[in-house]
Structures are given as C-alpha cells and as structure tokens.
Amino acid sequence: MPEQTAPRTRRRPAYERAVATADRLFYEQGIHAVGVDQIASAADISKASLYTHFRTKDDLVVGYLTGRSTAWQEHVAAELPSRGETARDRLLAVFDMLGEWFVLPGYHGCPFINAEAEYGEGHPTHEVTLAHRDWVRQLFEGLLTEAGHDDPTGTALQLCLLYDGAMASAQADATRPWAAAARSAAGRLV
Structure with a gap:
C-alpha cells in the first residue's frame, strides 16, 4: 500500500492573488504609492506573471x-431587501450600510473618489468611476420612483451628494456620525 501523504493545499491562481493584493494595497496606500514590484512581491508572483494578466498598471x-464596484453592488443587492418594507426604508438603509462600512477597521474612504483625486478625467479609471456613480444614482432614482416621489431624478442627485459627502467626511474625521447625519438629511428629502 502506498504511503499516505498530507493533502496539498491549493494556492489561488496568480490572477486572483494579484487582484486581491492590488485591491488591498491600492485601497490602503493609494494607487500612485503602490508599484507593480510591490504588488508582485506581496502576491508572491513574478512581474512577468502579473503582466501576463494585466498589460499595464x-x-x-x-x-x-x-x-470594488461589483462587490458593493452585490452587497447592496443582497442586503437591501431585508433592510426595510418600503422603498423609502430601503433607500435610507443605504446610508445605514455606509455607516457600517465607516466603522470597519481600515476604512480609507471611497475608492472611486480616491481614484478620481489621483487620476481624474482622461484616465481609464474615470469611466469605471462614472459607471459606478451612475449605478448609485440609478439605485436612488429607482427607489424614489418606487416610493412615488414627485422628482426622483433631481432628488437622486441630491442623495448622491449626501452619499459622497458622508464617505469623504468619514475618511477625514472618523469621530463623527456622518452616515447618520446623511441618513437624516435624506429622510427629509424623501
């Protein structure tokens, strides 16, 4: 009978390790502050392997x-139905979910606002940011429409300002209840 060996643990593929490592480092340190060498080293992959999956940084x-956008959208889609019986309740719950994120260790603000601050218009990240922001606006507009609001388009823009403002404020000063304040203001709008 052959000798039994311990089962080998399978490592995640290089692509997954690269993405997970880049996500962590870019969010913690900023995009410009993190180099490809650092990502490759921390992900335990070669630069050649990294460039096999990603042509450029x-x-x-x-x-x-x-x-990040996909993860947040999936989180909201999974959580929102159980967060309130009415569209208004679910809309306000979006701000509750922000508040839950703000108090997690390692909160460093909105990754999209941070990327815009580093790159801005004309960079490939700008289109991803616009798409994510459009999703947030559509989320609010859809919930406002479902709630029977008389100006879902205009009010959705106002809610986006509260949403973004809460994230930026919580990044700058984590000691205050920014999400609760944004939720309260949103409640007056809807």
Whole structure:
C-alpha cells in the first residue's frame, strides 16, 4: 500500500492573488504609492506573471475599481431587501450600510473618489468611476420612483451628494456620525 501523504493545499491562481493584493494595497496606500514590484512581491508572483494578466498598471487599477464596484453592488443587492418594507426604508438603509462600512477597521474612504483625486478625467479609471456613480444614482432614482416621489431624478442627485459627502467626511474625521447625519438629511428629502 502506498504511503499516505498530507493533502496539498491549493494556492489561488496568480490572477486572483494579484487582484486581491492590488485591491488591498491600492485601497490602503493609494494607487500612485503602490508599484507593480510591490504588488508582485506581496502576491508572491513574478512581474512577468502579473503582466501576463494585466498589460499595464492602469489595467490592474481598472480591475481593482471594477471589482470594488461589483462587490458593493452585490452587497447592496443582497442586503437591501431585508433592510426595510418600503422603498423609502430601503433607500435610507443605504446610508445605514455606509455607516457600517465607516466603522470597519481600515476604512480609507471611497475608492472611486480616491481614484478620481489621483487620476481624474482622461484616465481609464474615470469611466469605471462614472459607471459606478451612475449605478448609485440609478439605485436612488429607482427607489424614489418606487416610493412615488414627485422628482426622483433631481432628488437622486441630491442623495448622491449626501452619499459622497458622508464617505469623504468619514475618511477625514472618523469621530463623527456622518452616515447618520446623511441618513437624516435624506429622510427629509424623501
């Protein structure tokens, strides 16, 4: 009978390690502050392997932001139905979810606002940011429409300002209840 060996643990593929590492480092330290060498080293992959999956650092940054957007959208879609019986309740719950994020260790603000501050218009990240912001606006507009609000389009823009303002404020000063303040203001709008 052959000798039994311990089962080998399978490592995640290089692509997954690169994306997870880039996500963590870009969010913690900023995109410009993190180099490809640092990502490759921390992910335990070669630079050649990294460049096999991502032609440029910009491609990796776009992947990071796309992943962040997808994760937040999936989180909201999974959580929102159980957060309130009415569309108004669910809309206000979006601000509760922000508040839950703000108090987690390692909150460093909105990754999209941060990317815009580093790159801005004309960079490939700008399109990802616009798409994410459009999703947030559509989320609010849809909930306002469902609630029977008389100006869902205009009010959705106002809610986006509260949403963004709460994230930026919580990044600058974590000692105050920014999400609760944004939720209260949103409640007056809807």
